[in-house]
Amino acid sequence: MELVTVICLCYNHAKYIEEAIDSVYQQDYTNIELIVVNDASTDDSSQVIYQLQKKYPSFIFINTIENKGMCKSFNSALSIAKGEFIIDLAADDCFTKDRVSTQVNEFKKLDARYGVVFSDAYIVDEVKNIKNTFYKRSQDGKLIENVAQGDVFETVLHSYKICSPTIMVRKSVFIELGGYDESLSYEDYDFFIRSSRKYNYHFIDKPLIYKREVDASLSKAFYKKKNNHHLESTLVVSKKALWLCEKESEKFALLHSVRYHYRQSYFLDNFKLALNYYELIREMGYGSIRDEVMSYLSEKKLSVYWLFSLYNRFRKCIA
DSSP: OOOEEEEEEESSOTTTHHHHHHHHHTOSOOOEEEEEEEESOSSSHHHHHHHHHHHOTTSEEEEESSOOOHHHHHHHHHTTOOOSEEEEEETTOEEOTTHHHHHHHHHHHSOTTEEEEEEEEEEEOTTOOEEEESSOBOTTSOBOSOOOOBSOHHHHHHTOOOOGGGOEEEHHHHHHHTSSOTTSSOOHHHHHHHHHHHSEEEEEEEEEEEEEOOTTOGGGGGGOSSSOHHHHHHHHHHHHHHHHOOSHHHHHHHHHHHHHHHHHHHHTTOHHHHHHHHHHHHHHTOOOHHHHHHHHHHHTTOOOHHHHHHHHHHHHHHO
8 A cells, every 4th residue: 555645734724724634534545644844833733733643643743933935844844755645735624535545546547657646626615614616517516627637738837727735746756846946935836837747647526625715825815915925936937837838839828827927916016027027928929019008007007906906806796
């Protein structure tokens, strides 16, 4: 039975960490190594984890004094991980009981070209009420969305719609890539691009995780006004991705993502960053009149944030 290492990253998740750890030990697959990293939380996370060690003495606990960020925290755990397969578990999410066994069994059917297995997820609220699934399904639960698998490089360049909390990865893939890029504020887009350039992805048509939507979630940081580190990291990843593109269709797919984040930067008053995105578009050779207009508005620092905020509130009301 292959060893699977689960790396659980915690930052101010005292409210949810017990449920996350419980879900690991309630798996129908027993050969699991759990490494929990508390990244200098300012709430009671460390105390909760220490208490959980009395219940589950086998897991490894790394309790950092200084906040390192998720990429560095993950890599510190990866450096001591012994598993053949790796799962990155956020402390506010939790597994279905068959998550690990299902993914290991799928990996056994795949050849070495496949480095990542992923699945659907239940999207839940703070008290774990199911709201929907990550991928669109009919009322009877049938998948009605086309989910890319196999060679997904061009797909992730375009919109990277892989449900990141569901991925199980061969450890050898992480080792080859050097883990997560520690210079970035978030990990998944960069990992998807670098890994999918070399390895295939396999999709399991089944929710295998409960993905919790909370107010302090990482994804909400993409909407931060000014000094947006996630948008800055995305620009870095986009520049790296351009060097990996081998076909014009891949560059055009990347352009879709770059233009989206170019608009986000402008709408959120990250004017200097928006201009940097514009320079990347010009470097790619795809500049348009619309791009030039937004560049001019960014140079003049003409804010439309109020209109962008109003639009987002309206979308939430009709959703």
